[in-house]
Amino acid sequence: MNGVHDMGGMQGFGPVTPEENEPVFHADWERRILALTLAMGAPGGWNLDISRHARETLPPADYLSLSYYEIWVAALEKLMLERGLVTEEELADGKMRVPPKQVQRVLHKDDIAPSLANGAPVDRPAQAPARYGIGEHVRARTINPTGHTRMPRYVRGHVGTITRVHGCHVLPDAHAHGLGERPHWLYAVSFSARDLWGEEAGPRDHVHVDLWEPYLDPA
Numbered sequence: 525m526n527g528v529h530d531m532g533g534m535q536g537f538g539p540v541t542p543e544e545n546e547p548v549f550h551a552d553w554e555r556r557i558l559a560l561t562l563a564m565g566a567p568g569g570w571n572l573d574i575s576r577h578a579r580e581t582l583p584p585a586d587y588l589s590l591s592y593y594e595i596w597v598a599a600l601e602k603l604m605l606e607r608g609l610v611t612e613e614e615l616a617d618g619k620m621r622v623p624p625k626q627v628q629r630v631l632h633k634d635d636i637a638p639s640l641a642n643g644a645p646v647d648r649p650a651q652a653p654a655r656y657g658i659g660e661h662v663r664a665r666t667i668n669p670t671g672h673t674r675m676p677r678y679v680r681g682h683v684g685t686i687t688r689v690h691g692c693h694v695l696p697d698a699h700a701h702g703l704g705e706r707p708h709w710l711y712a713v714s715f716s717a718r719d720l721w722g723e724e725a726g727p728r729d730h731v732h733v734d735l736w737e738p739y740l741d742p743a
Contacts, residue, residue: 571700575599580672581602656709656740671700674735675736679733684713684715695736712732716729
C-alpha cells in the first residue's frame, strides 16, 4: 500500500543521521516489546508479513509521531484486538475482564532459543524456471496496491538490471493477507541513482532492491 511508512525518497524529513555505537535497545521496555511481539505471533496466529502490514496500516499521524518500538506496540495492540485476544478496556488499565481465549499454539520458554536460532526460512522449492537471469533489464511495474507489498514506490516504472537470482521465496503480498505463501522467484535489481533521483544524484551510484517476479516486466 502507498502508506506513510514507504518513505524512501521522500523529502522534508531531514537527513538520516546514524547514531554512533547505537545500542540494540535504548530502554528495557523496548527489549520487552520485541520479545512480546515475537511471543504473541504463536497464539495470535500471525506471521511476519501480517505483523509488518499491521504497522504500516496505523494512522499516518500516529506512525510519524511514534518511536520505532512504540509503532511495534501500537501494531501489536491492533493485532490482538482484531483477534479477540484482548479488549479495549483491558488495554487501557491492564486488568483482565474476560476469560483467556483458547489458542492453538503457545511459545514456551524452552522453545525460544531454538526458535530464534533456527529462524523462519522463507525460501521454497521452485515450481517453474526463473523468468529472468543475471544481466537482463527489467521494468518495475507501476502498481498502487491497497494491500501489503515490498516494492517501494520510488522504483515503480523504472528500469533496472538483474544482479542476483535469490531463488523462490514466499510472496509477502499474499502472505500478509492469509492468502497462502504463493512463492515466486526473487531477484536483486540494480537501479541507477540518476534514473531514480535525477541529475543531482551521483553518476556512479546505484540502488539495489530485492523484487519478486510479479513486480517485474521485461524492459
